[in-house]
Amino acid sequence: MAPIRARTPEKTLKQHGELALIERIRLRARSTLPASRKRLVPLGIGDDCAILAPPAGSEVVVTTDFSLEGRHFTLDRHPAASIGHRVLARGLSDLAAMGAQPLSVFLSLALPRSLSLNTRWLDGFLDGLLDLARKAKAPLAGGDTSESPSGQLLLDIVALGTLPAGTALRRQGARPGDRIYVSGALGGAAAELAVVLSGKRSRQPSHPHLYPEPRLRTGWMLRERRLATACMDLSDGLSTDLAHLCRASGVAAEIMLDQLPLHPLSRRASQPERLRMALHGGEDYELLFTAPADRKLPRSLGGVPLTCIGTIVSARPKSPILTQIDNAGRRSALLPGGWEHLR
Amino acid sequence: MAPIRARTPEKTLKQHGELALIERIRLRARSTLPASRKRLVPLGIGDDCAILAPPAGSEVVVTTDFSLEGRHFTLDRHPAASIGHRVLARGLSDLAAMGAQPLSVFLSLALPRSLSLNTRWLDGFLDGLLDLARKAKAPLAGGDTSESPSGQLLLDIVALGTLPAGTALRRQGARPGDRIYVSGALGGAAAELAVVLSGKRSRQPSHPHLYPEPRLRTGWMLRERRLATACMDLSDGLSTDLAHLCRASGVAAEIMLDQLPLHPLSRRASQPERLRMALHGGEDYELLFTAPADRKLPRSLGGVPLTCIGTIVSARPKSPILTQIDNAGRRSALLPGGWEHLR
Numbered sequence: 001m002a003p004i005r006a007r008t009p010e011k012t013l014k015q016h017g018e019l020a021l022i023e024r025i026r027l028r029a030r031s032t033l034p035a036s037r038k039r040l041v042p043l044g045i046g047d048d049c050a051i052l053a054p055p056a057g058s059e060v061v062v063t064t065d066f067s068l069e070g071r072h073f074t075l076d077r078h079p080a081a082s083i084g085h086r087v088l089a090r091g092l093s094d095l096a097a098m099g100a101q102p103l104s105v106f107l108s109l110a111l112p113r114s115l116s117l118n119t120r121w122l123d124g125f126l127d128g129l130l131d132l133a134r135k136a137k138a139p140l141a142g143g144d145t146s147e148s149p150s151g152q153l154l155l156d157i158v159a160l161g162t163l164p165a166g167t168a169l170r171r172q173g174a175r176p177g178d179r180i181y182v183s184g185a186l187g188g189a190a191a192e193l194a195v196v197l198s199g200k201r202s203r204q205p206s207h208p209h210l211y212p213e214p215r216l217r218t219g220w221m222l223r224e225r226r227l228a229t230a231c232m233d234l235s236d237g238l239s240t241d242l243a244h245l246c247r248a249s250g251v252a253a254e255i256m257l258d259q260l261p262l263h264p265l266s267r268r269a270s271q272p273e274r275l276r277m278a279l280h281g282g283e284d285y286e287l288l289f290t291a292p293a294d295r296k297l298p299r300s301l302g303g304v305p306l307t308c309i310g311t312i313v314s315a316r317p318k319s320p321i322l323t324q325i326d327n328a329g330r331r332s333a334l335l336p337g338g339w340e341h342l343r
Numbered sequence: 344m345a346p347i348r349a350r351t352p353e354k355t356l357k358q359h360g361e362l363a364l365i366e367r368i369r370l371r372a373r374s375t376l377p378a379s380r381k382r383l384v385p386l387g388i389g390d391d392c393a394i395l396a397p398p399a400g401s402e403v404v405v406t407t408d409f410s411l412e413g414r415h416f417t418l419d420r421h422p423a424a425s426i427g428h429r430v431l432a433r434g435l436s437d438l439a440a441m442g443a444q445p446l447s448v449f450l451s452l453a454l455p456r457s458l459s460l461n462t463r464w465l466d467g468f469l470d471g472l473l474d475l476a477r478k479a480k481a482p483l484a485g486g487d488t489s490e491s492p493s494g495q496l497l498l499d500i501v502a503l504g505t506l507p508a509g510t511a512l513r514r515q516g517a518r519p520g521d522r523i524y525v526s527g528a529l530g531g532a533a534a535e536l537a538v539v540l541s542g543k544r545s546r547q548p549s550h551p552h553l554y555p556e557p558r559l560r561t562g563w564m565l566r567e568r569r570l571a572t573a574c575m576d577l578s579d580g581l582s583t584d585l586a587h588l589c590r591a592s593g594v595a596a597e598i599m600l601d602q603l604p605l606h607p608l609s610r611r612a613s614q615p616e617r618l619r620m621a622l623h624g625g626e627d628y629e630l631l632f633t634a635p636a637d638r639k640l641p642r643s644l645g646g647v648p649l650t651c652i653g654t655i656v657s658a659r660p661k662s663p664i665l666t667q668i669d670n671a672g673r674r675s676a677l678l679p680g681g682w683e684h685l686r
Contacts, residue, residue, distance in 0.1 A: 071492040
């Protein structure tokens with residue numbers, strides 16, 4: 001369905017402030033709730049709370065993620081539509097990691113005064129957000145708006161999903177001997193980010209940084225077919241996230257560097273730089289999961305290739321939690337080099 | 344149950360950044376999940392998503408609310424515990440307005456670097472947040488942490504509640520002839536805020552601004568006993584919120600000024616100033632609701648007094664949506680004077 005264009009003229013937004021902004025978002029958000037899903041969201045934007053009706057026998061999974069100007073994106077380098085897309089992709093990727101189907105999403109939005117009057121920017125932002133919401137069948141059902149006291153754009157996304165009770169994919173569950181897999185390719189987001197930050201136009205056919213695709217179908221199928229013993233999404237970088245998975249499962253891991261599926265966007269970089277982007281770059285929003293060695297996995301799932309990149313081993317005191325093995329068979333500790341706030 | 348004190352020393356927090364902060368919150372949040380509610384929250388903090396198991400036959404209501412330094416609170420005037428309490432009270436009050444019971448809450452927290460190392464401040468903040476969470480049986484099940492790029496403290500609360508399907512209290516539903524009620528007293532939050540902002544210590548026995556009490560029991564009972572035709576919480580001020588309720592219901596309202604339950608904290612102010620605080624002050628977090636004129640309402644509900652303050656009338660073109668009537672019977676338009684962002 002084509003997005004419903006809001007017709008609120010700039011003057012009205014200025015006169016009526018928050019109410020006009022909410023009305024603008026409410027009108028456009030309607031397109032994210034197809035008739036087939038209305039029984040799951042009996043009430044969207046406009047009351048004290050939204051009302052959701054999860055299917056009988058399901059559990060609800062919930063995640064929240066900040067996207068803050070100057071930390072997760074910039075206003076001068078990121079197109080408005082990319083900012084809207086990315087804030088939602090972060091939340092949906094967490095749902096994919098549990099094997100859940102989106103139920104609805106909520107956006108808290110604190111706008112600098114300049115942007116609150118910039119209907120072109122707002123429409124671009126909503127285009128990016130709502131296009132992905134429609135594609136992922138994730139209706140925008142509410143949120144909050146405020147003026148940003150610091151003058152920086154502040155976004156917080158809440159994503160809710162459903163899955164049959166007791167079936168969620170977890171970070172715990174990986175066992176020694178399990179193979180380690182990733183969906184898609186790694187390092188593409190870091191490669192495109194470098195282009196974006198340099199101020200050049202990103203002209204590649206794919207946009208792993210500006211418009212990452214949350215792997216909802218892949219996660220759902222992994223869970224439905226009981227293929228994975230543990231799963232999470234790659235948001236902070238393989239070296240950081242795999243360590244999280246290992247700690248949650250009480251195991252360690254060995255990674256074969258020459259098996260990493262390097263993203264074609266990094267092909268002009270040196271090999272060490274390509275490896276760095278794949279291991280530590282972060283924000284690839286691919287799935288990282290483990291499966292028993294004797295379980296036959298398809299080459300691709302939900303339209304995305306799957307690649308075996310290593311093996312789960314027993315955790316040993318004084319041994320590194322992650323070991324990398326290069327193509328000459330040399331082993332060394334792989335230290336977490338991914339994204340961590342407040343460090 | 345006494346709060347579990349985190350034992351993370353300051354040095355560890357500095358070294359380990361976000362992970363140590365999350366671990367600190369996770370340990371302390373355990374105390375908000377009593378054994379009796381564990382089946383409703385099969386998984387809390389620590390995976391890609393939390394997992395919730397709403398009771399069969401229930402709907403889930405969801406609200407999100409920003410609390411931003413410099414807009415909703417100040418770091419120099421508000422005690423850390425008040426900031427923690429208030430951010431949660433905002434979310435729980437929205438659940439109360441629907442007549443819902445808390446299911447769980449999520450906190451997104453962007454800290455300035457200085458506060459991320461200030462364990463005393465962090466513990467005070469968590470004391471305020473988690474004491475209310477325990478009291479309200481609202482387990483903290485997840486969230487997000489980040490460093491604040493602007494150096495200002497940014498908070499976003501997500502509150503989820505449950506209620507029997509199809510029974511939620513809504514803003515719509517008020518009909519001409521219905522009486523208008525409020526719980527508790529009005530203007531107390533504005534009166535205490537004036538003291539707080541002046542830098543004086545707030546020594547009153549009650550703290551409607553620093554520690555507002557979300558009216559969860561009152562809202563739940565209003566819904567269970569089918570007493571109200573429409574309901575919302577008073578967050579932006581009576582003059583703003585009652586207009587929202589009227590617009591949602593397609594009606595207008597008349598308020599008797601001498602029937603407003605003025606909060607004792609404003610007693611030293613002039614009568615016009617007391618009325619201003621009660622009508623426009625905002626953040627009282629009381630419930631505003633309507634009921635048919637022939638429905639007998641108790642004097643108090645859930646331990647909070649109920650007061651009839653006016654009547655719903657038909658909306659007429661060119662007539663004000665809200666009319667105030669003073670003790671001499673003089674009628675005038677009551678214009679929204681409450682809180683609205685981006686205005």
